[in-house]
Amino acid sequence: MATIDIRGVSKxxxxxxxxxxxxxxxxxDLTVRRNEFIxxxxxxxxxxxxxxxxxxxxxxxTSGEVLVDGQAVAGPGSDRGVVFQQANLMPWLPVWENVAFHLKLRGGLKAVRREQAQRYIDLVGLTGFENHYPSELSGGMNQRVGIARALLMNPGVILMDEPFGALDEQTRMDMQTELIRIWERHQGTIVFVTHGVDEALTLGTHVAxxxxxxxxIAEIIQIDLPRPRDVTGPRFNEMKRHILHLLRPGRVAAA
Ligand SMILES: Nc1ncnc2c1ncn2[C@@H]1O[C@H](COP(=O)(O)OP(=O)(O)OP(=O)(O)O)[C@@H](O)[C@H]1O
Incomplete structure:
Protein backbone atom coordinates (compact mmCIF):
# COMPACT_ATOMS: atom_id res chain seq x y z
CA MET A 1 0.00 0.00 0.00
CA ALA A 2 1.22 3.49 -0.81
CA THR A 3 1.97 5.67 2.19
CA ILE A 4 0.61 8.80 0.51
CA ASP A 5 -2.03 8.99 -2.22
CA ILE A 6 -2.96 12.35 -3.67
CA ARG A 7 -5.87 11.98 -6.05
CA GLY A 8 -7.17 14.72 -8.31
CA VAL A 9 -6.35 17.45 -5.80
CA SER A 10 -7.08 21.08 -6.60
CA LYS A 11 -6.80 24.02 -4.24
CA ASP A 29 -2.07 13.13 -8.66
CA LEU A 30 0.87 11.78 -6.71
CA THR A 31 1.64 8.44 -5.10
CA VAL A 32 4.46 8.09 -2.59
CA ARG A 33 5.34 4.56 -1.48
CA ARG A 34 6.72 3.46 1.87
CA ASN A 35 10.29 4.62 2.55
CA GLU A 36 10.49 6.69 -0.62
CA PHE A 37 12.12 10.10 -0.41
CA ILE A 38 10.30 12.39 -2.79
CA THR A 62 -10.92 22.25 -2.57
CA SER A 63 -11.50 19.03 -4.51
CA GLY A 64 -9.89 15.61 -4.63
CA GLU A 65 -8.47 13.67 -1.70
CA VAL A 66 -5.28 13.17 0.27
CA LEU A 67 -4.81 9.75 1.88
CA VAL A 68 -2.05 8.69 4.26
CA ASP A 69 -1.85 4.93 4.83
CA GLY A 70 -5.26 4.63 3.20
CA GLN A 71 -6.95 7.12 5.55
CA ALA A 72 -8.21 10.52 4.39
CA VAL A 73 -6.22 13.27 6.12
CA ALA A 74 -8.54 15.12 8.50
CA GLY A 75 -5.97 17.24 10.35
CA PRO A 76 -2.45 17.14 11.77
CA GLY A 77 -1.41 13.90 13.45
CA SER A 78 1.55 12.23 15.14
CA ASP A 79 1.90 9.87 12.16
CA ARG A 80 3.30 12.86 10.23
CA GLY A 81 6.27 14.88 11.50
CA VAL A 82 6.84 18.35 10.03
CA VAL A 83 10.09 20.31 9.70
CA PHE A 84 10.01 23.92 8.45
CA GLN A 85 12.70 26.31 7.19
CA GLN A 86 12.95 27.76 10.70
CA ALA A 87 13.18 25.20 13.50
CA ASN A 88 10.75 27.25 15.67
CA LEU A 89 12.32 26.03 18.89
CA MET A 90 11.34 27.16 22.36
CA PRO A 91 14.27 29.45 23.28
CA TRP A 92 13.72 29.01 27.03
CA LEU A 93 14.02 25.22 26.85
CA PRO A 94 17.26 23.24 26.55
CA VAL A 95 17.83 21.02 23.50
CA TRP A 96 16.53 17.85 25.11
CA GLU A 97 13.29 19.49 26.26
CA ASN A 98 12.74 20.91 22.79
CA VAL A 99 13.26 17.46 21.27
CA ALA A 100 10.84 15.85 23.74
CA PHE A 101 8.31 18.69 23.57
CA HIS A 102 5.45 16.60 22.12
CA LEU A 103 5.91 14.01 24.89
CA LYS A 104 5.59 16.76 27.48
CA LEU A 105 2.32 17.87 25.87
CA ARG A 106 1.11 14.30 26.31
CA GLY A 107 2.08 14.29 29.97
CA GLY A 108 5.12 11.99 29.61
CA LEU A 109 7.26 11.50 32.71
CA LYS A 110 10.51 13.48 32.84
CA ALA A 111 12.76 10.41 32.97
CA VAL A 112 11.01 8.87 29.95
CA ARG A 113 11.16 12.17 28.03
CA ARG A 114 14.85 12.54 28.79
CA GLU A 115 15.66 9.01 27.66
CA GLN A 116 13.65 9.27 24.45
CA ALA A 117 15.17 12.68 23.66
CA GLN A 118 18.67 11.27 24.06
CA ARG A 119 18.02 8.60 21.44
CA TYR A 120 17.11 11.19 18.83
CA ILE A 121 19.74 13.70 19.92
CA ASP A 122 22.33 10.96 19.30
CA LEU A 123 20.72 10.07 15.97
CA VAL A 124 21.02 13.64 14.62
CA GLY A 125 24.60 14.00 15.89
CA LEU A 126 24.02 16.42 18.78
CA THR A 127 25.38 14.26 21.60
CA GLY A 128 26.88 16.57 24.23
CA PHE A 129 24.54 19.47 23.45
CA GLU A 130 21.54 18.17 25.42
CA ASN A 131 21.58 21.04 27.91
CA HIS A 132 22.48 23.83 25.51
CA TYR A 133 19.85 26.43 24.63
CA PRO A 134 18.86 27.19 21.00
CA SER A 135 20.62 30.59 21.09
CA GLU A 136 23.90 28.78 21.84
CA LEU A 137 23.67 26.65 18.69
CA SER A 138 24.32 27.34 15.00
CA GLY A 139 21.51 27.42 12.42
CA GLY A 140 22.39 23.90 11.24
CA MET A 141 22.37 22.58 14.81
CA ASN A 142 18.97 24.17 15.43
CA GLN A 143 17.65 22.41 12.34
CA ARG A 144 19.01 19.12 13.71
CA VAL A 145 17.01 19.76 16.90
CA GLY A 146 13.90 20.36 14.75
CA ILE A 147 14.53 17.10 12.88
CA ALA A 148 15.06 15.18 16.14
CA ARG A 149 11.80 16.65 17.49
CA ALA A 150 9.95 15.52 14.34
CA LEU A 151 11.47 12.02 14.51
CA LEU A 152 10.75 11.47 18.20
CA MET A 153 7.10 10.58 17.64
CA ASN A 154 8.36 7.92 15.23
CA PRO A 155 6.15 9.12 12.39
CA GLY A 156 5.82 7.04 9.24
CA VAL A 157 5.93 10.24 7.19
CA ILE A 158 8.27 13.21 7.53
CA LEU A 159 7.29 16.41 5.77
CA MET A 160 10.05 18.94 5.22
CA ASP A 161 9.47 22.42 3.77
CA GLU A 162 12.80 23.84 2.60
CA PRO A 163 14.43 22.79 5.88
CA PHE A 164 17.91 23.86 4.75
CA GLY A 165 16.82 26.97 2.85
CA ALA A 166 18.21 29.39 5.44
CA LEU A 167 21.60 27.69 5.81
CA ASP A 168 24.87 28.59 4.11
CA GLU A 169 26.03 26.38 1.24
CA GLN A 170 28.57 24.30 3.21
CA THR A 171 26.19 23.69 6.13
CA ARG A 172 23.42 22.81 3.70
CA MET A 173 25.61 20.16 2.04
CA ASP A 174 26.58 18.73 5.44
CA MET A 175 22.92 18.62 6.48
CA GLN A 176 21.95 16.86 3.25
CA THR A 177 24.54 14.15 3.97
CA GLU A 178 23.26 13.90 7.56
CA LEU A 179 19.64 13.67 6.47
CA ILE A 180 20.40 10.77 4.14
CA ARG A 181 22.26 9.02 6.97
CA ILE A 182 19.31 9.56 9.33
CA TRP A 183 16.76 8.45 6.71
CA GLU A 184 18.74 5.27 5.98
CA ARG A 185 18.89 4.45 9.69
CA HIS A 186 15.45 5.60 10.79
CA GLN A 187 13.54 4.71 7.62
CA GLY A 188 10.23 6.38 6.84
CA THR A 189 8.71 8.21 3.92
CA ILE A 190 9.96 11.73 3.29
CA VAL A 191 8.34 14.54 1.30
CA PHE A 192 10.85 17.36 0.90
CA VAL A 193 10.06 20.75 -0.66
CA THR A 194 12.94 22.52 -2.37
CA HIS A 195 13.81 25.15 -4.99
CA GLY A 196 17.18 23.52 -5.62
CA VAL A 197 17.67 21.14 -8.54
CA ASP A 198 21.00 19.95 -7.08
CA GLU A 199 19.39 19.45 -3.67
CA ALA A 200 16.52 17.40 -5.14
CA LEU A 201 18.91 15.26 -7.18
CA THR A 202 21.23 14.77 -4.21
CA LEU A 203 18.48 13.64 -1.84
CA GLY A 204 15.52 12.08 -3.57
CA THR A 205 14.62 8.58 -4.61
CA HIS A 206 12.14 10.54 -6.76
CA VAL A 207 11.77 14.14 -7.88
CA ALA A 208 8.30 15.50 -8.68
CA ILE A 217 2.97 17.76 -11.55
CA ALA A 218 4.90 18.06 -14.83
CA GLU A 219 6.88 14.83 -14.36
CA ILE A 220 7.95 12.37 -11.67
CA ILE A 221 11.51 11.23 -12.16
CA GLN A 222 13.03 8.24 -10.39
CA ILE A 223 16.60 8.97 -9.31
CA ASP A 224 18.49 5.71 -9.39
CA LEU A 225 21.96 7.21 -8.92
CA PRO A 226 24.14 5.43 -6.33
CA ARG A 227 24.84 7.18 -2.99
CA PRO A 228 26.74 9.22 -2.06
CA ARG A 229 25.85 11.06 -5.22
CA ASP A 230 28.45 12.68 -7.39
CA VAL A 231 27.11 16.13 -8.24
CA THR A 232 29.69 16.44 -11.01
CA GLY A 233 29.00 13.02 -12.58
CA PRO A 234 27.67 12.69 -16.14
CA ARG A 235 24.34 11.00 -15.16
CA PHE A 236 23.69 13.61 -12.47
CA ASN A 237 24.22 16.36 -15.04
CA GLU A 238 22.09 14.61 -17.62
CA MET A 239 19.19 14.47 -15.14
CA LYS A 240 19.81 18.07 -14.13
CA ARG A 241 19.63 19.18 -17.76
CA HIS A 242 16.34 17.36 -18.17
CA ILE A 243 14.86 18.94 -15.03
CA LEU A 244 16.05 22.43 -16.01
CA HIS A 245 14.36 21.92 -19.36
CA LEU A 246 11.12 20.97 -17.58
CA LEU A 247 11.38 24.06 -15.39
CA ARG A 248 11.81 26.45 -18.32
CA PRO A 249 8.72 28.72 -18.11
CA GLY A 250 7.56 28.31 -21.74
CA ARG A 251 7.94 24.53 -21.64
CA VAL A 252 6.14 24.15 -18.35
CA ALA A 253 3.26 26.50 -19.16
CA ALA A 254 2.54 24.38 -22.20
CA ALA A 255 2.75 21.10 -20.27
N1 LIG B 1 -3.34 31.14 2.71
C1 LIG B 1 -3.31 31.58 1.44
N2 LIG B 1 -4.17 32.52 1.01
C2 LIG B 1 -4.16 32.98 -0.26
N3 LIG B 1 -3.27 32.54 -1.19
C3 LIG B 1 -2.39 31.61 -0.81
C4 LIG B 1 -2.34 31.09 0.52
N4 LIG B 1 -1.33 30.17 0.60
C5 LIG B 1 -0.78 30.12 -0.63
N5 LIG B 1 -1.40 30.98 -1.47
C6 LIG B 1 -1.09 31.18 -2.90
O1 LIG B 1 -1.05 29.90 -3.51
C7 LIG B 1 0.04 29.82 -4.42
C8 LIG B 1 0.96 28.68 -4.02
O2 LIG B 1 1.64 29.01 -2.82
P1 LIG B 1 2.72 28.05 -2.13
O3 LIG B 1 3.25 28.76 -0.94
O4 LIG B 1 2.12 26.72 -1.94
O5 LIG B 1 3.84 27.96 -3.28
P2 LIG B 1 5.33 27.44 -3.17
O6 LIG B 1 5.58 26.69 -4.44
O7 LIG B 1 5.56 26.71 -1.91
O8 LIG B 1 6.14 28.81 -3.18
P3 LIG B 1 7.60 29.16 -2.60
O9 LIG B 1 8.54 28.25 -3.32
O10 LIG B 1 7.78 30.59 -2.97
O11 LIG B 1 7.56 28.93 -1.13
C9 LIG B 1 0.72 31.18 -4.41
O12 LIG B 1 0.19 31.94 -5.46
C10 LIG B 1 0.29 31.77 -3.09
O13 LIG B 1 0.23 33.17 -3.18
Missing amino acids: LFRDSKRNVDVAALTDV CLLGPSGCGKSTLLNMIAGFETP VMSARPGR
Missing part, protein backbone atom coordinates in the same frame (compact mmCIF):
# COMPACT_ATOMS: atom_id res chain seq x y z
CA LEU A 12 -8.32 27.47 -4.62
CA PHE A 13 -7.45 30.26 -2.20
CA ARG A 14 -9.73 33.27 -1.87
CA ASP A 15 -7.90 36.56 -2.42
CA SER A 16 -10.39 38.70 -0.54
CA LYS A 17 -8.52 41.96 -1.26
CA ARG A 18 -8.92 41.51 -5.00
CA ASN A 19 -12.10 39.49 -4.69
CA VAL A 20 -10.80 36.64 -6.86
CA ASP A 21 -9.93 32.98 -6.35
CA VAL A 22 -6.29 31.96 -6.77
CA ALA A 23 -5.75 28.46 -8.17
CA ALA A 24 -2.74 27.17 -6.24
CA LEU A 25 -2.99 23.53 -7.45
CA THR A 26 -4.90 21.94 -10.29
CA ASP A 27 -5.67 18.26 -10.55
CA VAL A 28 -2.59 16.89 -8.83
CA CYS A 39 11.42 15.93 -3.51
CA LEU A 40 8.83 18.47 -4.67
CA LEU A 41 10.65 20.85 -6.98
CA GLY A 42 9.23 23.82 -8.82
CA PRO A 43 9.22 27.59 -9.28
CA SER A 44 8.16 29.94 -6.51
CA GLY A 45 4.39 29.97 -6.03
CA CYS A 46 3.70 26.67 -7.84
CA GLY A 47 2.02 25.22 -4.76
CA LYS A 48 4.76 23.05 -3.20
CA SER A 49 4.04 24.21 0.35
CA THR A 50 0.29 24.01 -0.23
CA LEU A 51 0.64 20.37 -1.25
CA LEU A 52 2.87 19.61 1.74
CA ASN A 53 0.46 21.42 4.08
CA MET A 54 -2.41 19.29 2.80
CA ILE A 55 -0.49 16.10 3.59
CA ALA A 56 0.29 17.57 7.02
CA GLY A 57 -3.40 18.35 7.53
CA PHE A 58 -2.91 22.13 7.87
CA GLU A 59 -4.88 22.79 4.65
CA THR A 60 -7.79 20.96 3.02
CA PRO A 61 -8.18 20.37 -0.72
CA VAL A 209 8.81 18.50 -10.94
CA MET A 210 5.93 20.94 -10.66
CA SER A 211 4.82 23.51 -13.18
CA ALA A 212 4.17 27.20 -12.49
CA ARG A 213 0.79 28.42 -11.28
CA PRO A 214 -1.61 26.81 -11.18
CA GLY A 215 0.63 24.06 -9.87
CA ARG A 216 0.57 20.67 -11.50
Whole structure:
Protein backbone atom coordinates (compact mmCIF):
# COMPACT_ATOMS: atom_id res chain seq x y z
CA MET A 1 0.00 0.00 0.00
CA ALA A 2 1.22 3.49 -0.81
CA THR A 3 1.97 5.67 2.19
CA ILE A 4 0.61 8.80 0.51
CA ASP A 5 -2.03 8.99 -2.22
CA ILE A 6 -2.96 12.35 -3.67
CA ARG A 7 -5.87 11.98 -6.05
CA GLY A 8 -7.17 14.72 -8.31
CA VAL A 9 -6.35 17.45 -5.80
CA SER A 10 -7.08 21.08 -6.60
CA LYS A 11 -6.80 24.02 -4.24
CA LEU A 12 -8.32 27.47 -4.62
CA PHE A 13 -7.45 30.26 -2.20
CA ARG A 14 -9.73 33.27 -1.87
CA ASP A 15 -7.90 36.56 -2.42
CA SER A 16 -10.39 38.70 -0.54
CA LYS A 17 -8.52 41.96 -1.26
CA ARG A 18 -8.92 41.51 -5.00
CA ASN A 19 -12.10 39.49 -4.69
CA VAL A 20 -10.80 36.64 -6.86
CA ASP A 21 -9.93 32.98 -6.35
CA VAL A 22 -6.29 31.96 -6.77
CA ALA A 23 -5.75 28.46 -8.17
CA ALA A 24 -2.74 27.17 -6.24
CA LEU A 25 -2.99 23.53 -7.45
CA THR A 26 -4.90 21.94 -10.29
CA ASP A 27 -5.67 18.26 -10.55
CA VAL A 28 -2.59 16.89 -8.83
CA ASP A 29 -2.07 13.13 -8.66
CA LEU A 30 0.87 11.78 -6.71
CA THR A 31 1.64 8.44 -5.10
CA VAL A 32 4.46 8.09 -2.59
CA ARG A 33 5.34 4.56 -1.48
CA ARG A 34 6.72 3.46 1.87
CA ASN A 35 10.29 4.62 2.55
CA GLU A 36 10.49 6.69 -0.62
CA PHE A 37 12.12 10.10 -0.41
CA ILE A 38 10.30 12.39 -2.79
CA CYS A 39 11.42 15.93 -3.51
CA LEU A 40 8.83 18.47 -4.67
CA LEU A 41 10.65 20.85 -6.98
CA GLY A 42 9.23 23.82 -8.82
CA PRO A 43 9.22 27.59 -9.28
CA SER A 44 8.16 29.94 -6.51
CA GLY A 45 4.39 29.97 -6.03
CA CYS A 46 3.70 26.67 -7.84
CA GLY A 47 2.02 25.22 -4.76
CA LYS A 48 4.76 23.05 -3.20
CA SER A 49 4.04 24.21 0.35
CA THR A 50 0.29 24.01 -0.23
CA LEU A 51 0.64 20.37 -1.25
CA LEU A 52 2.87 19.61 1.74
CA ASN A 53 0.46 21.42 4.08
CA MET A 54 -2.41 19.29 2.80
CA ILE A 55 -0.49 16.10 3.59
CA ALA A 56 0.29 17.57 7.02
CA GLY A 57 -3.40 18.35 7.53
CA PHE A 58 -2.91 22.13 7.87
CA GLU A 59 -4.88 22.79 4.65
CA THR A 60 -7.79 20.96 3.02
CA PRO A 61 -8.18 20.37 -0.72
CA THR A 62 -10.92 22.25 -2.57
CA SER A 63 -11.50 19.03 -4.51
CA GLY A 64 -9.89 15.61 -4.63
CA GLU A 65 -8.47 13.67 -1.70
CA VAL A 66 -5.28 13.17 0.27
CA LEU A 67 -4.81 9.75 1.88
CA VAL A 68 -2.05 8.69 4.26
CA ASP A 69 -1.85 4.93 4.83
CA GLY A 70 -5.26 4.63 3.20
CA GLN A 71 -6.95 7.12 5.55
CA ALA A 72 -8.21 10.52 4.39
CA VAL A 73 -6.22 13.27 6.12
CA ALA A 74 -8.54 15.12 8.50
CA GLY A 75 -5.97 17.24 10.35
CA PRO A 76 -2.45 17.14 11.77
CA GLY A 77 -1.41 13.90 13.45
CA SER A 78 1.55 12.23 15.14
CA ASP A 79 1.90 9.87 12.16
CA ARG A 80 3.30 12.86 10.23
CA GLY A 81 6.27 14.88 11.50
CA VAL A 82 6.84 18.35 10.03
CA VAL A 83 10.09 20.31 9.70
CA PHE A 84 10.01 23.92 8.45
CA GLN A 85 12.70 26.31 7.19
CA GLN A 86 12.95 27.76 10.70
CA ALA A 87 13.18 25.20 13.50
CA ASN A 88 10.75 27.25 15.67
CA LEU A 89 12.32 26.03 18.89
CA MET A 90 11.34 27.16 22.36
CA PRO A 91 14.27 29.45 23.28
CA TRP A 92 13.72 29.01 27.03
CA LEU A 93 14.02 25.22 26.85
CA PRO A 94 17.26 23.24 26.55
CA VAL A 95 17.83 21.02 23.50
CA TRP A 96 16.53 17.85 25.11
CA GLU A 97 13.29 19.49 26.26
CA ASN A 98 12.74 20.91 22.79
CA VAL A 99 13.26 17.46 21.27
CA ALA A 100 10.84 15.85 23.74
CA PHE A 101 8.31 18.69 23.57
CA HIS A 102 5.45 16.60 22.12
CA LEU A 103 5.91 14.01 24.89
CA LYS A 104 5.59 16.76 27.48
CA LEU A 105 2.32 17.87 25.87
CA ARG A 106 1.11 14.30 26.31
CA GLY A 107 2.08 14.29 29.97
CA GLY A 108 5.12 11.99 29.61
CA LEU A 109 7.26 11.50 32.71
CA LYS A 110 10.51 13.48 32.84
CA ALA A 111 12.76 10.41 32.97
CA VAL A 112 11.01 8.87 29.95
CA ARG A 113 11.16 12.17 28.03
CA ARG A 114 14.85 12.54 28.79
CA GLU A 115 15.66 9.01 27.66
CA GLN A 116 13.65 9.27 24.45
CA ALA A 117 15.17 12.68 23.66
CA GLN A 118 18.67 11.27 24.06
CA ARG A 119 18.02 8.60 21.44
CA TYR A 120 17.11 11.19 18.83
CA ILE A 121 19.74 13.70 19.92
CA ASP A 122 22.33 10.96 19.30
CA LEU A 123 20.72 10.07 15.97
CA VAL A 124 21.02 13.64 14.62
CA GLY A 125 24.60 14.00 15.89
CA LEU A 126 24.02 16.42 18.78
CA THR A 127 25.38 14.26 21.60
CA GLY A 128 26.88 16.57 24.23
CA PHE A 129 24.54 19.47 23.45
CA GLU A 130 21.54 18.17 25.42
CA ASN A 131 21.58 21.04 27.91
CA HIS A 132 22.48 23.83 25.51
CA TYR A 133 19.85 26.43 24.63
CA PRO A 134 18.86 27.19 21.00
CA SER A 135 20.62 30.59 21.09
CA GLU A 136 23.90 28.78 21.84
CA LEU A 137 23.67 26.65 18.69
CA SER A 138 24.32 27.34 15.00
CA GLY A 139 21.51 27.42 12.42
CA GLY A 140 22.39 23.90 11.24
CA MET A 141 22.37 22.58 14.81
CA ASN A 142 18.97 24.17 15.43
CA GLN A 143 17.65 22.41 12.34
CA ARG A 144 19.01 19.12 13.71
CA VAL A 145 17.01 19.76 16.90
CA GLY A 146 13.90 20.36 14.75
CA ILE A 147 14.53 17.10 12.88
CA ALA A 148 15.06 15.18 16.14
CA ARG A 149 11.80 16.65 17.49
CA ALA A 150 9.95 15.52 14.34
CA LEU A 151 11.47 12.02 14.51
CA LEU A 152 10.75 11.47 18.20
CA MET A 153 7.10 10.58 17.64
CA ASN A 154 8.36 7.92 15.23
CA PRO A 155 6.15 9.12 12.39
CA GLY A 156 5.82 7.04 9.24
CA VAL A 157 5.93 10.24 7.19
CA ILE A 158 8.27 13.21 7.53
CA LEU A 159 7.29 16.41 5.77
CA MET A 160 10.05 18.94 5.22
CA ASP A 161 9.47 22.42 3.77
CA GLU A 162 12.80 23.84 2.60
CA PRO A 163 14.43 22.79 5.88
CA PHE A 164 17.91 23.86 4.75
CA GLY A 165 16.82 26.97 2.85
CA ALA A 166 18.21 29.39 5.44
CA LEU A 167 21.60 27.69 5.81
CA ASP A 168 24.87 28.59 4.11
CA GLU A 169 26.03 26.38 1.24
CA GLN A 170 28.57 24.30 3.21
CA THR A 171 26.19 23.69 6.13
CA ARG A 172 23.42 22.81 3.70
CA MET A 173 25.61 20.16 2.04
CA ASP A 174 26.58 18.73 5.44
CA MET A 175 22.92 18.62 6.48
CA GLN A 176 21.95 16.86 3.25
CA THR A 177 24.54 14.15 3.97
CA GLU A 178 23.26 13.90 7.56
CA LEU A 179 19.64 13.67 6.47
CA ILE A 180 20.40 10.77 4.14
CA ARG A 181 22.26 9.02 6.97
CA ILE A 182 19.31 9.56 9.33
CA TRP A 183 16.76 8.45 6.71
CA GLU A 184 18.74 5.27 5.98
CA ARG A 185 18.89 4.45 9.69
CA HIS A 186 15.45 5.60 10.79
CA GLN A 187 13.54 4.71 7.62
CA GLY A 188 10.23 6.38 6.84
CA THR A 189 8.71 8.21 3.92
CA ILE A 190 9.96 11.73 3.29
CA VAL A 191 8.34 14.54 1.30
CA PHE A 192 10.85 17.36 0.90
CA VAL A 193 10.06 20.75 -0.66
CA THR A 194 12.94 22.52 -2.37
CA HIS A 195 13.81 25.15 -4.99
CA GLY A 196 17.18 23.52 -5.62
CA VAL A 197 17.67 21.14 -8.54
CA ASP A 198 21.00 19.95 -7.08
CA GLU A 199 19.39 19.45 -3.67
CA ALA A 200 16.52 17.40 -5.14
CA LEU A 201 18.91 15.26 -7.18
CA THR A 202 21.23 14.77 -4.21
CA LEU A 203 18.48 13.64 -1.84
CA GLY A 204 15.52 12.08 -3.57
CA THR A 205 14.62 8.58 -4.61
CA HIS A 206 12.14 10.54 -6.76
CA VAL A 207 11.77 14.14 -7.88
CA ALA A 208 8.30 15.50 -8.68
CA VAL A 209 8.81 18.50 -10.94
CA MET A 210 5.93 20.94 -10.66
CA SER A 211 4.82 23.51 -13.18
CA ALA A 212 4.17 27.20 -12.49
CA ARG A 213 0.79 28.42 -11.28
CA PRO A 214 -1.61 26.81 -11.18
CA GLY A 215 0.63 24.06 -9.87
CA ARG A 216 0.57 20.67 -11.50
CA ILE A 217 2.97 17.76 -11.55
CA ALA A 218 4.90 18.06 -14.83
CA GLU A 219 6.88 14.83 -14.36
CA ILE A 220 7.95 12.37 -11.67
CA ILE A 221 11.51 11.23 -12.16
CA GLN A 222 13.03 8.24 -10.39
CA ILE A 223 16.60 8.97 -9.31
CA ASP A 224 18.49 5.71 -9.39
CA LEU A 225 21.96 7.21 -8.92
CA PRO A 226 24.14 5.43 -6.33
CA ARG A 227 24.84 7.18 -2.99
CA PRO A 228 26.74 9.22 -2.06
CA ARG A 229 25.85 11.06 -5.22
CA ASP A 230 28.45 12.68 -7.39
CA VAL A 231 27.11 16.13 -8.24
CA THR A 232 29.69 16.44 -11.01
CA GLY A 233 29.00 13.02 -12.58
CA PRO A 234 27.67 12.69 -16.14
CA ARG A 235 24.34 11.00 -15.16
CA PHE A 236 23.69 13.61 -12.47
CA ASN A 237 24.22 16.36 -15.04
CA GLU A 238 22.09 14.61 -17.62
CA MET A 239 19.19 14.47 -15.14
CA LYS A 240 19.81 18.07 -14.13
CA ARG A 241 19.63 19.18 -17.76
CA HIS A 242 16.34 17.36 -18.17
CA ILE A 243 14.86 18.94 -15.03
CA LEU A 244 16.05 22.43 -16.01
CA HIS A 245 14.36 21.92 -19.36
CA LEU A 246 11.12 20.97 -17.58
CA LEU A 247 11.38 24.06 -15.39
CA ARG A 248 11.81 26.45 -18.32
CA PRO A 249 8.72 28.72 -18.11
CA GLY A 250 7.56 28.31 -21.74
CA ARG A 251 7.94 24.53 -21.64
CA VAL A 252 6.14 24.15 -18.35
CA ALA A 253 3.26 26.50 -19.16
CA ALA A 254 2.54 24.38 -22.20
CA ALA A 255 2.75 21.10 -20.27
N1 LIG B 1 -3.34 31.14 2.71
C1 LIG B 1 -3.31 31.58 1.44
N2 LIG B 1 -4.17 32.52 1.01
C2 LIG B 1 -4.16 32.98 -0.26
N3 LIG B 1 -3.27 32.54 -1.19
C3 LIG B 1 -2.39 31.61 -0.81
C4 LIG B 1 -2.34 31.09 0.52
N4 LIG B 1 -1.33 30.17 0.60
C5 LIG B 1 -0.78 30.12 -0.63
N5 LIG B 1 -1.40 30.98 -1.47
C6 LIG B 1 -1.09 31.18 -2.90
O1 LIG B 1 -1.05 29.90 -3.51
C7 LIG B 1 0.04 29.82 -4.42
C8 LIG B 1 0.96 28.68 -4.02
O2 LIG B 1 1.64 29.01 -2.82
P1 LIG B 1 2.72 28.05 -2.13
O3 LIG B 1 3.25 28.76 -0.94
O4 LIG B 1 2.12 26.72 -1.94
O5 LIG B 1 3.84 27.96 -3.28
P2 LIG B 1 5.33 27.44 -3.17
O6 LIG B 1 5.58 26.69 -4.44
O7 LIG B 1 5.56 26.71 -1.91
O8 LIG B 1 6.14 28.81 -3.18
P3 LIG B 1 7.60 29.16 -2.60
O9 LIG B 1 8.54 28.25 -3.32
O10 LIG B 1 7.78 30.59 -2.97
O11 LIG B 1 7.56 28.93 -1.13
C9 LIG B 1 0.72 31.18 -4.41
O12 LIG B 1 0.19 31.94 -5.46
C10 LIG B 1 0.29 31.77 -3.09
O13 LIG B 1 0.23 33.17 -3.18
